[in-house]
Amino acid sequence: MATTTAHRAARGGYRPVFRVREFRYVFVAHLLSVLGIVVAEISLTVLVFRATGSPLMSALAFALGFLPYGLGGILLAPLADHRPARSVLTACDLLCAGCAAAMVLPGTPVGALLVLRAAMAFVAPLFQGTRNASLGDILGPGDAFVLGRSLMRMVAQSAQLVGFGLGGLLLTVLAPRTAIALTAAGFLCSALLLRYGTRARPARAAAGTSAGTSVGAAATLAGIRAVLGERRLRALTLLFWLPPVFVIAPEALLAPYADAIGAGTAALGVMMCALPVGTIAGELWAGSALGPAARSRMVAPLAAVGLLPLLVYAVRPGVPVVLAALLAVGLAQAHTLGLDQWYVDAVPEELRGRAMTLLGTGLMAFQGVGMALAGLAAEFVPVHLVVVGAAVLGTAVVLLLLAELRSATRGSGPRSETGHTAK
Template sequence: MGAMRARRPPGRHRRAGQERQVTYREVIAVREFRALWYGQGLSLLGDQLAQVALAVLVYDRTGSPLATAAVYALTYLPGIVGGPLLAGLADRFARRGVMLACDLLRAVLVGVMAVPGVPFWALCALVFLVVLLSAPFSAARAALLPEVLEGDAYVMGSALQNMTNQAVQMLGFAAGGALIATMGPYRALALDAATFLGSALILVSGVRRRPAAQPDGAKPSMWTMTKGGARLVFGSRKLRTLVLFAWLCGFYILPEGLAAPYAAALHTGALPVPVITGLLMAAMPAGTVVGAFLFSRFVSPPRRLRLMGWMAMLSCAPLIVTAIRPPLAVVLAAWVLSGIGGAYQLAANAAFVQSVPPERRAQAFGLVQSGLMTVQGIGILVGGFAAERLGPEPVVALAGIAGVISAAVLAMVWTESRDKAARVSAQATA
């Protein structure tokens, strides 16, 4: 443990002003990062099985795109309601301890869900609590990562985590239908509970203890922290713009909520509807894996910020092709390309981290994450309502058009803000 403390994460040895691209090998060599990386991937894999089963089951029972999208959107509600308040726990208490507590509690709750015969209302309540606990866990992990990795190492570590998460989602979505048909929903839930326990064990063995980010004598109330975090995030034009870039995903995530009814519309008999559903839900994560690798590995840090607006537009533009009702292969290609464009989130995330004080990162990340849940949930719900009347294809295309327009506006604001900052810096240097 002492040797691990002495080890400097990649990027700390650089002199001021230098910007060296870090390799994936250097990032993976950091033991604490590996623990965060493995634990996140393990628990996410279990979650995807339940998500696919839920989408297919609801649509099979109701035949309603609105009902399917509503249930999918319902999983975002706890993060919207409790995220801003609970995320501050990761600033008030030791972040590793917060993550362990959340993992253990979620393992117990999901274990209860795996018991046959649990009433439907109880299942809904348990799902609400499980998703609610993801808010402080995600905030703690997001705030801890910049302490483990600094500078460009943080970007590379974020890219590696993002690629892994998307690959796990792709695998879970693509194979989820077949696995659920073989295992059944209760065994899938039991497996999900086991992944939370595995994540907790990895964190205990691989992440060292750190004190709370805020001293014991300087811990304001949760409500005061939430208000202070909101002023911090939305009081700065730069942070506001970066947050809106992050929330842009509400447009290009919408198709995932319509995957089951879209699969029914594309069904021609060659592939079963659950298989088409899984392929559609896996397409964007697949593109994100490719985009994150290319964007982090072959684009320099300063250039990532310059390309952020263009990549954001790319994340939405391919969705417009669905207006002409193309075949499955074209839809999959368009959704993969959209996922590639979503790699701009790496640059936005890194810029956001650099602009937020370390002792307030968890609260700031929690507010952004809550907003993400809100825009995604509302977007999917509105999309389902519209698809009930128009069909999934034109709704996805409309989301793409609205997303491109929003991304273009943000790109102009970001360019103006970046150019102004560059002029101020040049004047100060002169």
């Protein structure tokens, strides 16, 4: 079934992926949970501000969606391979549903609200890593897996565009706690879809591990060493982690840049949508119009030039040019589909869950680092020059990583027609 799906996906773009019954359940569950998180973030921020009157506490409620993510990804990563995927996914959804339900209770104090939000963020990387790894079991490790991953990313990007508007609209007719109740319902529905819509499969790394070492610090460190210790896999991982440090810079600085050029809030809102819209459009095009070999061939060229449109910031352009530049940067992210295939081919099956969990954790962490560094640099350097510097440094980093990957690939064996090492 998985092999047949991969062949069909190569010919028909995204449509054959949706013909897989299990994937349809996973896709709908993902949509429900992502929208639920976005609604919860907005509602909780409003709820905490109304309860405390403190902008700091309100911002902390939002930040707690990110801060525990890295810790959870590191500590919980072994569970992605050492426990059955369906059990892990269902348990994470039920935990998040319980946390959201507890937020709805009228007597829940602000401190408890923050702890509950942190708990939801803590298990998020385990859920995402396990789900991404399980796509390989549902769709097979070939092109169908790449397209499935692409669809999941596009859902997440679209949720950021639609979800915040939907959340704001909900709060005009619902109290924040009532809106959060919808989040709890969404997670509960997601848990039911995953429990009854996907097959029970054994843990992929259960064999050969003892109960005492299957999870915990030792297993976590072993997983990190396995992912980052192999030269080619390390280069691929860094190609996912490091470019976002620089891609995020213009987004992080859009508000001060808009103020510097005299753009209003409406223009700021449009500019904030440009990069994710470009990313979604690029992935849709690559997934629908190109086959695996073509997507593999475009990884290096698109990654190498992906940040160069930001060089137009050197002349402090107006809104139309900034929109075009951000759209172009987003479109260049289409290379991620080919990179996904290289990555899943390089990761041993028994390590896939931990590798996917660590990949998502690092991606989130490095995006946060990129935001912080961009803001820090803008304290001392004009915003437009910070963006130009990010483009130059980011391009240099990408070129060095591509050279390292090429060298590691030459040293690891023959290459297949899609550009990655033959297995």
